[in-house]
Amino acid sequence: MGKLYIYFSVSGNGELVAEKMKEKQYDIVKVIPKKKLPKSFFALIMKGGFLAGIKNKMKIEDINVDFSQYEEIVIGSPIWNGRITPPINTVIADENIKDKITAFVLYAGGGQAPKSIERINKEFPDATITILKEPKKYPEELEKL
Numbered sequence: 001m002g003k004l005y006i007y008f009s010v011s012g013n014g015e016l017v018a019e020k021m022k023e024k025q026y027d028i029v030k031v032i033p034k035k036k037l038p039k040s041f042f043a044l045i046m047k048g049g050f051l052a053g054i055k056n057k058m059k060i061e062d063i064n065v066d067f068s069q070y071e072e073i074v075i076g077s078p079i080w081n082g083r084i085t086p087p088i089n090t091v092i093a094d095e096n097i098k099d100k101i102t103a104f105v106l107y108a109g110g111g112q113a114p115k116s117i118e119r120i121n122k123e124f125p126d127a128t129i130t131i132l133k134e135p136k137k138y139p140e141e142l143e144k145l
């Protein structure tokens, strides 16, 4: 039985986390939204921030993985507007995935996400949560993993 890391990333912080998880023998899946996200940072902040705020579940490309192979799934998400990202909202609602989630890795500009922690503690009371502050800028944050 293997370990799977499912993550989302727009600007590359999440890629560094995924590399580290690969070193830790996780199989890696990157979530891809069906619709392209806005290219401009401002438009992304407006749209992404809004959608995250309403816990939107963004449509994503199929994850072609046999989940029965895995005993443990870890989820990686940037923090948008204090929340988990819309593509990851879709993943963690999936019946094939949610019962196997053991941990979350969150990456955020400020290194804090109290609203997300509250939500995860409520919906996934047994999952551990690691928050990293901008690993692209502070690679030492990856040591927390």
Ligand SMILES: Cc1cc2nc3c(=O)[nH]c(=O)nc-3n(C[C@H](O)[C@H](O)[C@H](O)COP(=O)(O)O)c2cc1C
Pocket: 008, 009, 010, 011, 012, 013, 014, 015, 044, 045, 046, 048, 049, 078, 079, 080, 081, 082, 083, 107, 108, 109, 110, 111, 112, 134, 135
């Ligand atoms: C739409 C949007 C909203 C964001 N909101 C927050 C926030 O509320 N708090 C925070 O600490 N960082 C926020 N950030 C910064 C990202 O969480 C941070 O840069 C993260 O490392 C990005 O991960 P990525 O490079 O893998 O996409 C936001 C970034 C975007 C694009």
